[in-house]
Amino acid sequence: MRLKEIREKHGLSQLKLALELNVNQNTISRYETGERQAGYKELILLADYFDVSIDYLLERTDNPNVNR
Numbered sequence: 001m002r003l004k005e006i007r008e009k010h011g012l013s014q015l016k017l018a019l020e021l022n023v024n025q026n027t028i029s030r031y032e033t034g035e036r037q038a039g040y041k042e043l044i045l046l047a048d049y050f051d052v053s054i055d056y057l058l059e060r061t062d063n064p065n066v067n068r
Contacts, residue, residue, distance in 0.1 A: 001032070001034070001037075001038065001057055001058060001059065002057060002059050003057065004032040006050050006052065006057070007028075007032075010050065014029055014032070017049075020049065021046070021049060023042075043057060043058075047066070051066065052064040052065075053065065053067065
């Protein structure tokens with residue numbers, strides 16, 4: 001997942017993102033290291049927060065645009 005790249009691009013710390021999304025900072029860290037995989041609801045939450053597609057988050061495409 002390219003969460004770390006997107007988070008850093010937006011100038012957010014793991015803690016700030018965790019607070020924004022109402023999750024534990026350890027959860028964000030584990031997503032970024034691949035120690036834990038985000039579930040369906042979490043992927044939607046992250047994609048909506050950063051306004052990118054889930055495919056972009058999961059590195060299935062280099063196009064961050066959301067098809068609506």
